[in-house]
Amino acid sequence: xxxxxxxxxxxxxxxAGGDPVYVDDVFSTFLYEGNNSTQAINNGIDVSGEGGLxxxxxxxxxxxxxxxxxxxxxxxxxxxxRTDPEGTITGTFSINSTGFTNGGTxxxxxxxxxxxxxxxxxxxxxxxxxFFDVVTYTGNxxxxxxxxxxxxxxxxxxxxxATSGLGGNWVCYHRSLGNGHRIYLNSLQAAEGPNKxxxxxxxxxxxxxxxxxxxxxxxxxGVNYVAYLFAHDVADFGTNGNESIIKCDSYxxxxxxxxxxxxxxxxxxxxxxxxxxxxEQNTDQPWFIYDNIRGVVPITNPYAGSDMALEANSSNTExxxxxxxxxxxxxxxxSANDENFAGDNFIYVAIxxxxxPPEAATEVFKPVLQTTRGTVSTGFPVDLxxxxxTSTDWAFNWTIQNxxxxxxxxxxxxxxxxxxxxxxxxxxxxxTGFKDGWLSGGVSGIYHNFRRxxxxxxxxxxxxxxxxxxxxxxNLGVAPELIITKARNSYFRNFAVYSSVTGTGKxxxxxxxxxxxxxxxxFDTAPTSTxxxxxxxxxFMTGSSLDYVxxxxxxxxxxxxxxxxxxxxxxxxxxxxxxxxARFVMIKRTDSTGHWVVFDSxxxxxxxxxxxxxxxxxxxxxxxxxxxxxxxxxxxLTSATSGSGAINASGGTYLFFAxx
Numbered sequence: 001x002x003x004x005x006x007x008x009x010x011x012x013x014x015x016a017g018g019d020p021v022y023v024d025d026v027f028s029t030f031l032y033e034g035n036n037s038t039q040a041i042n043n044g045i046d047v048s049g050e051g052g053l054x055x056x057x058x059x060x061x062x063x064x065x066x067x068x069x070x071x072x073x074x075x076x077x078x079x080x081x082r083t084d085p086e087g088t089i090t091g092t093f094s095i096n097s098t099g100f101t102n103g104g105t106x107x108x109x110x111x112x113x114x115x116x117x118x119x120x121x122x123x124x125x126x127x128x129x130x131f132f133d134v135v136t137y138t139g140n141x142x143x144x145x146x147x148x149x150x151x152x153x154x155x156x157x158x159x160x161x162a163t164s165g166l167g168g169n170w171v172c173y174h175r176s177l178g179n180g181h182r183i184y185l186n187s188l189q190a191a192e193g194p195n196k197x198x199x200x201x202x203x204x205x206x207x208x209x210x211x212x213x214x215x216x217x218x219x220x221x222g223v224n225y226v227a228y229l230f231a232h233d234v235a236d237f238g239t240n241g242n243e244s245i246i247k248c249d250s251y252x253x254x255x256x257x258x259x260x261x262x263x264x265x266x267x268x269x270x271x272x273x274x275x276x277x278x279x280e281q282n283t284d285q286p287w288f289i290y291d292n293i294r295g296v297v298p299i300t301n302p303y304a305g306s307d308m309a310l311e312a313n314s315s316n317t318e319x320x321x322x323x324x325x326x327x328x329x330x331x332x333x334x335s336a337n338d339e340n341f342a343g344d345n346f347i348y349v350a351i352x353x354x355x356x357p358p359e360a361a362t363e364v365f366k367p368v369l370q371t372t373r374g375t376v377s378t379g380f381p382v383d384l385x386x387x388x389x390t391s392t393d394w395a396f397n398w399t400i401q402n403x404x405x406x407x408x409x410x411x412x413x414x415x416x417x418x419x420x421x422x423x424x425x426x427x428x429x430x431x432t433g434f435k436d437g438w439l440s441g442g443v444s445g446i447y448h449n450f451r452r453x454x455x456x457x458x459x460x461x462x463x464x465x466x467x468x469x470x471x472x473x474x475n476l477g478v479a480p481e482l483i484i485t486k487a488r489n490s491y492f493r494n495f496a497v498y499s500s501v502t503g504t505g506k507x508x509x510x511x512x513x514x515x516x517x518x519x520x521x522x523f524d525t526a527p528t529s530t531x532x533x534x535x536x537x538x539x540f541m542t543g544s545s546l547d548y549v550x551x552x553x554x555x556x557x558x559x560x561x562x563x564x565x566x567x568x569x570x571x572x573x574x575x576x577x578x579x580x581x582a583r584f585v586m587i588k589r590t591d592s593t594g595h596w597v598v599f600d601s602x603x604x605x606x607x608x609x610x611x612x613x614x615x616x617x618x619x620x621x622x623x624x625x626x627x628x629x630x631x632x633x634x635x636x637l638t639s640a641t642s643g644s645g646a647i648n649a650s651g652g653t654y655l656f657f658a659x660x
Contacts, residue, residue, distance in 0.1 A: 085167035130234035141214035156232025156248025168217035176250035188284035255342035297406035367602035480552035481562035569650035576634030
């Protein structure tokens with residue numbers, strides 16, 4: 001159907017109560033380790049029911065890219081780095097309603113998916129109008145042959161591969177190159193054109209694409225083909241059905257670090273290729289694949305981590321580079337390298353970061369008390385972890401690590417005297433939790449694990465320019481009520497904290513117990529549902545050329561609550577709108593000095609003593625006090641708090657953040 005008809009149908013479906021579709025429903029990056037035995041990869045994508053593509057690459061070994069789709073079946077695969085026709089899979093590989101399963105040892109002539117000890121990246125594309133489609137056809141050598149598809153919109157990118165006979169190149173169409181050009185996915189070569197006949201010099205439509213005559217690897221008589229079609233900028237997704245989740249576009253390199261490419265959304269996956277040779281210094285370039293699960297991080301210093309790249313045209317193992325940075329509205333080219341040669345035309349396919357609202361707090365937050373260092377299991381991808389060693393006084397430092405700025409970097413919540421510190425072996429797993437590379441083996445640790453989600457939590461990395469009211473976009477979807485910022489690459493910088501409770505022109509400091517402070521230069525303008533503002537105080541928040549990270553939180557009914565209360569010196573019930581009580585509570589006195597006190601259900605929010613700590617203080621777990629009790633609607637401050645000015649002094653004013 002044409003786009004106008006499609007919009008009408010979708011609007012009618014929405015009016016009839018049809019569920020919105022999110023990128024979370026149609027795409028997944030999932031990492032796993034091979035084990036040579038049956039292994040189910042549950043990424044939550046229903047490919048068997050809806051149709052689609054599974055794309056797998058061994059990250060540790062020079063094996064080919066392994067592609068299986070529902071149109072050709074579970075036993076046939078292709079390699080994006082080779083011209084071979086489809087091969088037959090040895091072993092059992094099955095596509096199911098929650099992902100796919102390796103049935104033991106799975107391999108073919110040039111690729112494998114489950115070798116013991118090897119790390120793998122998998123990308124799952126589900127069929128969906130406005131996102132992705134797969135079709136098969138048999139060539140007839142007739143120029144102008146049309147192939148129907150169900151993308152429901154004009155394709156932005158098409159990959160066609162001969163699956164029988166002698167095979168052939170992966171011939172690609174990209175909307176930025178036009179219908180007279182072709183470019184090969186399996187090759188380093190630039191695009192060829194402008195008069196190539198592969199697409200019969202006819203642009204695709206919302207219902208079909210056109211192929212040319214014999215001899216050009218898109219329509220040879222009797223040869224079987226598969227086509228993978230990617231949509232471009234169809235704004236039919238998300239809660240209100242007005243968001244785009246995929247963009248196929250281009251840019252011209254400028255040989256300058258900091259070149260920003262505006263997508264209108266934060267990407268999670270990027271396929272990127274230099275399509276020509278305008279630069280004399282340039283040679284043929286790879287098809288780079290980046291994703292935020294393997295890691296695409298901002299650089300603060302040479303040890304800040306790498307952007308982990310694979311090459312669609314090559315069997316090469318994964319390589320760490322310093323090329324690309326994902327941000328809340330697109331991606332930035334960090335150097336004058338392969339992705340940014342001056343004058344060269346670059347094409348890309350970008351897919352939006354997950355942004356489906358959570359239905360329960362357990363989908364986005366989990367406190368874990370663990371007795372030994374290792375993998376912390378959460379059941380969801382962790383984007384932020386605030387953690388501490390609970391075993392000794394001297395080691396009880398709360399630290400922050402987040403996926404966006406890299407798992408190997410951490411900040412101390414109680415200190416100003418450090419830039420980000422390196423912990424080389426930490427890792428944010430794709431769907432199971434967090435691997436701690438900082439705490440020493442054999443010690444216990446408490447972990448507060450957060451996942452980014454609309455209305456709940458978001459992370460923004462930014463670079464200051466020392467100007468007033470510098471604005472930065474975010475993807476929280478609502479105005480943040482709590483913002484915690486910190487310079488990442490400069491010594492002696494406080495954490496600056498904004499809250500809706502204290503308001504604009506005021507701030508707190510996470511690293512100390514000081515009362516709220518008043519003055520210009522920090523948070524002079526209230527944040528909005530799309531952006532937040534930092535002012536010109538270079539010592540805190542926007543020093544020229546300094547790199548910062550901001551963590552943004554909000555009230556999401558039934559899941560989280562940012563609020564305030566007035567102390568009474570006796571028991572107080574704090575209603576957060578929950579139904580099964582709070583699993584995390586952070587409290588800070590604002591009108592006078594007071595620690596940032598943190599409780600969690602992993603250590604215990606019970607009717608007895610409740611262990612707690614201070615984010616701002618290098619102290620051990622306090623275990624001999626009963627300051628907080630469970631309450632279905634939130635939490636109760638007990639009468640024992642009458643002696644604790646930190647959380648319930650009579651007449652004191654307090655900020656709190658609670659999670660169900």
